[in-house]
Amino acid sequence: MFRKLLFLSLLLAVNVTLAAEQIRSYQVSVNPLKMNKIAKQFEVVQKLEKGFEVYVLEERVPEFLKLAPHAVLLQKNIHSETADKAIPVYRNYAQVENDLKAFAADFKNLATLETYGVTKQGRNLYVLKLSTGGENKPRLMITAATHGDELITTEVLFNLTGELLKGYGVDARLTKILDGRDIYIIPVVSADSFEARQRYVQNMDPNRAYPWPDEPNNKTVDVIQSMMDLTNKVKFTGSLDLHAYGKLVMYPWGYTRKAPTNAADVVTFKDLVVSMAKDNQYKAGQISTTIYVAEGSSADYFYWKTGTKAVAAELGKEKIPHWDKIPAITTEAREMVWTFLEYFN
Numbered sequence: 001m002f003r004k005l006l007f008l009s010l011l012l013a014v015n016v017t018l019a020a021e022q023i024r025s026y027q028v029s030v031n032p033l034k035m036n037k038i039a040k041q042f043e044v045v046q047k048l049e050k051g052f053e054v055y056v057l058e059e060r061v062p063e064f065l066k067l068a069p070h071a072v073l074l075q076k077n078i079h080s081e082t083a084d085k086a087i088p089v090y091r092n093y094a095q096v097e098n099d100l101k102a103f104a105a106d107f108k109n110l111a112t113l114e115t116y117g118v119t120k121q122g123r124n125l126y127v128l129k130l131s132t133g134g135e136n137k138p139r140l141m142i143t144a145a146t147h148g149d150e151l152i153t154t155e156v157l158f159n160l161t162g163e164l165l166k167g168y169g170v171d172a173r174l175t176k177i178l179d180g181r182d183i184y185i186i187p188v189v190s191a192d193s194f195e196a197r198q199r200y201v202q203n204m205d206p207n208r209a210y211p212w213p214d215e216p217n218n219k220t221v222d223v224i225q226s227m228m229d230l231t232n233k234v235k236f237t238g239s240l241d242l243h244a245y246g247k248l249v250m251y252p253w254g255y256t257r258k259a260p261t262n263a264a265d266v267v268t269f270k271d272l273v274v275s276m277a278k279d280n281q282y283k284a285g286q287i288s289t290t291i292y293v294a295e296g297s298s299a300d301y302f303y304w305k306t307g308t309k310a311v312a313a314e315l316g317k318e319k320i321p322h323w324d325k326i327p328a329i330t331t332e333a334r335e336m337v338w339t340f341l342e343y344f345n
Helices: 002-018 032-041 058-067 093-106 151-167 172-180 191-196 222-234 263-277 298-306 323-343
Strands: 023-028 043-047 052-057 072-075 111-118 124-130 139-143 182-186 238-243 248-251 283-286 309-314
Touching: 023 058, 032 058, 052 058, 093 111, 093 124, 093 151, 093 191, 111 222, 124 151, 124 222, 139 222, 139 323, 151 172, 151 182, 151 238, 151 323, 172 323, 222 298, 238 298, 238 323, 248 263, 248 298, 263 283, 263 309, 263 323, 298 309, 309 323
Parallel strands: 139 182, 139 238, 238 309, 248 283
Antiparallel strands: 023 052, 023 072, 043 052, 111 124, 124 182, 248 309
C-alpha cells in the first residue's frame, strides 16, 4: 500500500509540473515556401505520411494558425500521455547527480566528474570524463536530454556508460574503446527542464538556440551557452547528441538543404551514419533532408565552430516509453554508439 501511495504521489507531482508547459502537436501539409516559414519559427518534429508534425507552445497557437490555418491538431498537449508510463521510474536530476558521483567513486581510475556550468535555477551541469590516460587521443562527446522531456535518452546513456566502465579489462572491445579515446558523457544537457519534465528552456527550444553560419548571433539560453563554452574549449573530434524519437541518425547541415562544402567531410559523415545505422536499421542522412530544415541545432554549431564530426540520433518511437521498454531501446542503441566511438581512432 505504501509503495502504491508513493507512486501515486510522485505521479501527481509530475503531472502538476507538466501543466506548466503546454505544447500542441499539429500535422501540417502546405507548400514548401509556407513550410519554410513555419520551420523558421516552430519545431518540426518528423515527417509524416502526409506533411510534417510540428510542436507549438500554447501561447503561440494563434501565431501558428495564421501561417497554417488548415493544420490538423494531433495532440492538445504532448505531455498529456505521460501519466500511464511510470515516469517515477525514470531518474530525476538529483538521481542523475548521485549516479554520476557513484560512477566517479566506483571507477576512480577511469572516470572523473566535472561541472561545466550552472543553470538559471542553480543546478550544476555535469560532464563525466572517461579516460585511461595518455595524450593525442580523439576527444568524443555523447549528450542526452537536450530536450528535457526526452527521458529515454538519459536512461540509455547511463546504461551504456555503465557497460563501458564495467567492461573495461573484461570485454576486449570495450577495453579497446576506452584505451583509445577520451569520452565525455553528459546525460542531461537541459537540467532545469529535465527536472520539470518539460521540453523547452525558458519557453525556447534548446536545440534551436545555437548560432549557425547564417545567424552567428542567434539568441540562446543558459544551458546551451554553457554547452557552447565547453565545446569551444575542448574542441571535440566527434559528438553524438541523443534525442527521441524517430529512429534516425543524421549529420549537418540542418539549417540548409545544401551539403557541407567540404566534400571529404560529406563522405566521412555519410560513411559514419550509414555505419551507425547498419545494425538497428535507422534511417541515415543529412538533418535537413531527413526531417526538415532546422536552424540552430547542436550538430550544426559543433561542426561549424570546431570542425567536430557532429551526429544527432533519434532513439526509438517514444520520448518516455514505459519503463519495461528501456532495455530493448538500450539494445537498439548499443551497437550504434559503439560504432560511433570506434569510428574515431
